[in-house]
Amino acid sequence: MINHAASYYAATANSSVPRASLTGSVEADVCVIGAGYTGLSTALHLAECGYKVVVLEAAKIGWGASGRNGGQIVNGYSRDLKNIEWRYGKASAQALGAMSLEGAEIIRGRIKTYNIACDYRPTNVIAAFTGKQLRELEHMSAHWASRGHDGLEMLDKEGLRKHVKADCYAGGLIDHHGGHIHPLNLALGEADAIQSLGGQIFEQSTVTGVKTEGGKAVVTTAHGEVRAPVAVACGNAYLNGVIPFLTDKVMPVSTQIVATEVLGESTIRELFPTLTAVEDANYVLDYYRPTADHRLLFGGGIVYGGAEPADIEARLRPNLAKVFPSLGNVRFDYLWSGNFALTLTRIPHFGRIGSNIYFAHGCSGHGVTSTHLAGRLIAEAIHGDATRFDAFATLPYYPFPGGRALRVPLTVAGAWWYGLRDRLGV
Known part of the structure; x- marks a missing residue:
């Protein structure tokens, strides 16, 4: 079974x-x-x-x-x-x-x-690390609004902190028609x-x-x-x-998630005043949200081809600590991986x-x-x-170039390039 x-x-x-x-x-x-x-x-x-x-x-x-x-x-x-x-x-x-x-x-x-x-809880946020990412979100918001999406709101640094208390971001975009479950x-x-x-x-x-x-x-x-x-x-x-x-x-692609120990309602409310879900604006992004029983669920990290990494904690803990330094040593009660399909x-x-x-x-x-x-x-x-x-x-849809043998290394090379751009802020 x-x-x-x-x-x-x-x-x-x-x-x-x-x-x-x-x-x-x-x-x-x-x-x-x-x-x-x-x-x-x-x-x-x-x-x-x-x-x-x-x-x-x-x-x-x-x-x-x-x-x-x-x-x-x-x-x-x-x-x-x-x-x-x-x-x-x-x-x-x-x-x-x-x-x-x-x-x-x-x-x-x-x-x-x-x-x-x-x-179910309403809203989700895309958080920008850099001014460049914030400008990209502004363009995206304007384009979506022109197509009838009336639930988007740009947030400056202080505006974002009303939803998530993290100092690493320059601002963000909240979708009032989003949510999490x-x-x-x-x-x-x-x-x-x-x-x-x-x-x-x-x-x-x-x-x-x-x-x-x-x-x-x-x-x-x-x-x-x-x-x-x-x-x-x-x-x-x-x-x-x-x-x-x-x-x-x-192509199957794995992503990894951890759920922390129970942090308590007061801690969760301090970190997430509106209990929104968050993802960042990087090409290889992290995503996180509070759970109903007051844990932090934090995900990210991808493996092209769908393999599960040997150490999920080592992949995600540094990223979590960057967003919430006070939780750098928090206990992880659950760690898992799973595949989604990429075209x-x-x-x-x-x-x-x-x-x-x-x-x-x-x-x-x-x-x-x-x-x-x-x-x-x-x-x-x-x-x-x-x-x-x-x-x-x-x-029009296309198979991945290089067939099964080369689709993973070619995609990894592309992801590495965009990830480098994120790290350099260009």
């Missing part, structure tokens, strides 16, 4: 009854591969429309990035709208920009509709919602093959199969080659294989919101209106 990583989230998860694994043959309207956010969002939207949905999960609900990420509800994409417009043109930027706040709205709607207890509990709540509408979820059911036979998608596991007119592949960084066409379109363009990759197999992956570090949007767009396409799905699916 594959269990959750030994994370803070797993230790504080809402109680959940294990789901059975798939045995035998099952018929459905749609078979969804993966019980992370993309799969759960797709299945829930479809179940609300009356579809008979079956979800197959290789491990447990939210086992991958959806259950072990930083928990930050960050609007937009891993590339800002100005970059999207430069790369794809005004029409694409307008289409993607019009959907850029939707993922967060979906999450808040799910929490309210299905009474999901996942410690306990990500695993959100996933578990969405899974319960799917089942309340008649959907089926099978855990410990690794998919071994996907094919089209007699006009139907046939999705097989070690002990069973699902036959459905439509299948949706939502394995993201953990699809593990089961659909070869997708393998070279994304070459850093824009989520949506598409179809043939006429009846949909996929969405590669949110490139902005997955909490983008996955929820993806689920709605896939459901719309299956229900007969692919207009918004195709705004993503028709964008």
Whole structure:
């Protein structure tokens, strides 16, 4: 049996009854591969429309990035709208920009509709170390505002300190439409919602093959199969080659997180007066936030290719101490790692294989919101209106250069260059 990583989230998860694994043959309207956010969002939207949905999960609900990420509800994409417009043109930027706040709205709607207890709190902040980064945030804020995002507010150094008491920043940008949550509990709540509408979820059911036979998608596991007119592949960084066409379109990248000992409400309120989540503006960024039980959750550090570093504490403690020197020796109660999927363009990759197999992956570090949007767009396409799905699916996507052998060193070289620029402030 594959269990959750030994994370803070797993230790504080809402109680959940294990789901059975798939045995035998099952018929459905749609078979969804993966019980992370993309799969759960797709299945829930479809179940609300009356579809008979079956979800197959290789491990447990939210086992991958959806259950072990930083928990930050960050609007937009891993590339800002100005970059999207430069790369794809005004029409694409307008289409993607019009959907850029939707993922967060979906999450808040799910929490309210299905009474999901996942410690939701509003707002998130991007913090700038340098004047250059602050000017970049000003340009980004103006561009987003021109696309209808009315929740952004620039902060000078003292303005930022009203949200996070850290002296290392020059200022920042707060998003009043952002927020943060306990990500695993959100996933578990969405899974319960799917089942309340008649959907089926099978855990410990690794998919071994996907094919089209007699006009139907046939999705097989070690002990069973699902036959459905439509299948949706939502394995993201953990699809593990089961659909070869997708393998070279994304690269798994690991990120690391620690959760401190309980610091107490007074300490947390001193450090985070508004209890916001924070990420910095570096290319290889750190992100952190207070938890509901008054810990500091701090994440960062990436390993291209998805390997887990030997010493998570050594990677993250110096960065944490830079932001909060008073916590330089704080005890870490939980340390864990997990993979997200990176595309070459850093824009989520949506598409179809043939006429009846949909996929969405590669949110490139902005997955909490983008996955929820993806689920709605896939459901719309299956229900007969692919207009918004195709705004993503028709964008050009490319495999990583150099194939599997060279994609990691080439990406590392690029990241090293941008990381050097961050350190030099240029």
